Amino acid sequence: MFASVALGLISGILFAAYPLIDLEVARLFFDDRAAKFPLAITYEWNLVRRVANWIPFVLLAPALFVLLRKIVYPGSAMLIAPSVVVFLLASFVVGPGLTSNLLLKENWGRPRPNHVQQFAGAADFQPWWRPSGACTRNCSFVSGEASQAFWAVAPAMLAPPQVRPVAMGAAVVFGASVGAMRVVFGRHFVSDIVFAGLITIAIVMGFYRLLLDPLRRNDARLERAVERTSVALHKATGAALAGLGAALAHAGGSLRHTGQHLHKRIACL
Known part of the structure; x- marks a missing residue:
């Protein structure tokens, strides 16, 4: 974690001091004559992109299934250690979900490469540290798809110790590859x-x-907490359905009364 923070500080300083790095790298993949990034419209590379985007969700699916099963059947034992389930789901929701896609991409304002003037767009180029660009939603900083791909480090950290460095290295390469496609596009x-x-x-x-x-790990305590939450959800759902049923019954009674009243009036005509 501290290594990531240190690398973040170094990267922030580097890209702030030399913001043209972003433009020069993007220029390598831009066709001046066609005024576009040609690989962005190729079927094969877009197919690779779609497949790659599904991989994090496939890795997350077992944990999600185990949690949903526990919610539906609170008394059943979780098929995967509760700490592992919460680790995978929470890191995905907070990382790619809230931080990258909701907090940064929707608020940072940095235009994408294909939207800036240097690459046939209309917006001004903005360095990463300036969040006041022309983009209003789904902006460039940071890459949501790359964030999802780098999240693969989470399941890689669960690999046996003897293969964990290889698994984590492969996850980082996967994230970098997905990110590289977004740059090329x-x-x-x-x-x-x-x-x-x-x-x-x-x-x-x-x-x-x-x-x-x-x-810190305490699977028994965490599973009890998940079970209590599941029971509370069951009770809240039951109360909501009972309230809905009562409201529908009341509405049905009102409609029946109104129908009988109309029928009497029509009979008197």
């Missing part, structure tokens, strides 16, 4: 990818220390 700058990776990995490591550190 002209949809993100290099700094968008770098910060997406550093922020996501820092969040993953933070949750790992919080939930899976041997000194």
